[in-house]
Amino acid sequence: MTKIINFSESRRQTDDALSDLLTLFGDELQQVEQVIVDHMKSAADLIPTITEHLIGAGGKRLRPLLTLSAARMAGYKGHDHIIMAAAVEYMHTATLLHDDVVDDSDMRRSQPTARNLWGNQASVLVGDFLLGQAFRMMVAAKSLPALDILSSAAAVIAEGEVMQLAAMNNAQVSEDSYLDIIDAKTAALFAAAAEVGGVIADAETAERKALAAYGRNLGIAFQLIDDALDYGSVNRVLGKNIGEDLAEGKVTLPVILAYHRGDIAARAFWEKVVTKPSNDPAHLEQALKLIAETDALNDTVERARHYGDKAKDAIALFAADDVQKTLIRLVDFCIARAY
């Protein structure tokens, strides 16, 4: 039923760091895919159907690649990083299913969302199943310290989502509050994914911390770019799905910067569109104009670059081998999405 992604086919289609990681970890990622497929089996047919829809549809496998990369950099020789990487992807997929319900999203990765096709009820429950399976897989890897990191991340991610919910429709959210939210909802899993790779390799504390710091800062940069892209790329080649955050009343850094740098009229505009969000194209047009005038998009990308630099510096203590060099290039790759 599930097609295991043929990584050798998709290798090197583009000259980017993510493709290079796929090459470096092709065989291991193939094993991760097999573990993923094995754990979506269930007597309840909807479970493999929905899981397949999300996981089978692809996605970048960025988080499991962090686990595999970290394990290799820390010199791990065993096999438990495979199941751990699969567990990380399950956790991520569970949060996607629930996020789509919370955000009322109809499309993800250019496909209808699970809630769109099978309803909110099934999305909530299959998300719960995936989270349960993720823990089951982590337990199979038999590392209490890794379990500690990942279970803490699960709670923190949900905490971040609740904080985001509470900050909805509020134009006055501060940059610091926003950073706390994306640190929790996005960067915590990046950090955990990288750190557990080091943990199962019995890496020293300094190395573990370096891996976690890489993941965390990459995660923040990644989310900042994602939020910037929702208002189009810096080069003004607008994507298809811009303006979704605005239409939901979700306040992200481009809006926060434009709000704080704006005059009274601009602030009144932001208050209005954030408090009573709509799909009105005139609102989006005005928002883009104010964001451009205040250089908010460029500066969001600059902030991302700052965290990206921290990520690169964090792993400077590892030997500059292929994996380490590719992870450093991965930071630039994530930021380059904004152009």
Added chain:
Amino acid sequence: MTKIINFSESRRQTDDALSDLLTLFGDELQQVEQVIVDHMKSAADLIPTITEHLIGAGGKRLRPLLTLSAARMAGYKGHDHIIMAAAVEYMHTATLLHDDVVDDSDMRRSQPTARNLWGNQASVLVGDFLLGQAFRMMVAAKSLPALDILSSAAAVIAEGEVMQLAAMNNAQVSEDSYLDIIDAKTAALFAAAAEVGGVIADAETAERKALAAYGRNLGIAFQLIDDALDYGSVNRVLGKNIGEDLAEGKVTLPVILAYHRGDIAARAFWEKVVTKPSNDPAHLEQALKLIAETDALNDTVERARHYGDKAKDAIALFAADDVQKTLIRLVDFCIARAY
């Protein structure tokens, strides 16, 4: 903010096995309450508010009591059963939050549900937080075998809920399918709650299996009685909230028995009300009439009694001390709710 339940006050208000368990484990349960309160703290205010609403409102603490009882029967002398029992209650609360979203429920335990007060989004996310915290607490108890049991239960519970969703609005669900569903969605956590008490006590396999069997069979009996009560008690003293399952198109054993024992007209009626559920009082009246005619309620309770007997026999291998004797009476107490 959270009032720790004063168990000494509520002790022995009724002469039942549950009250006796509260007496036997008063001190330990007080510690469980403290752990519960400590773990609902969060920078996101909605988290303690919603958790407090559900956990603080009481509930029977049946599942943590199973963990505490099992640990004591297995001769456990440590302290990890406390955090494990709290984790079990967190898991249970997480499923309640998500169930209410899935069922569109507005009331639970005679109070408005969290989704009714704070919306579906917050209920989904706070449920996720509680599940994450539950795993964090289990990890703190440092038992990989216990973690294995509880993480498997988490996946199985969600699986049961998905199976129940797939069986909605289908009057032809078989008794066996229904039993599979309640085994997964309800009995799996009862079984896990009891088994982990034995596991952290390093109980022998026979004892572990006995505890799991007690929990599982008690859980099935408990759910059967719950489903019977939705059509009123055997003595026809009807509760306030009867007919909710019918109004949702949820097919439980009373309906399954009445359907299979009914004539063509009765089956046509069940097909109609289950396929197109409504709050029509005439439907409920007719349903109660058909259930009474086919003795479906009495026989649902008889089925519960069967599983209750299995539960009692399972723990016959433990010494007949206060705890063991109270657990045996607890089975009758659960079934007696039907009268």
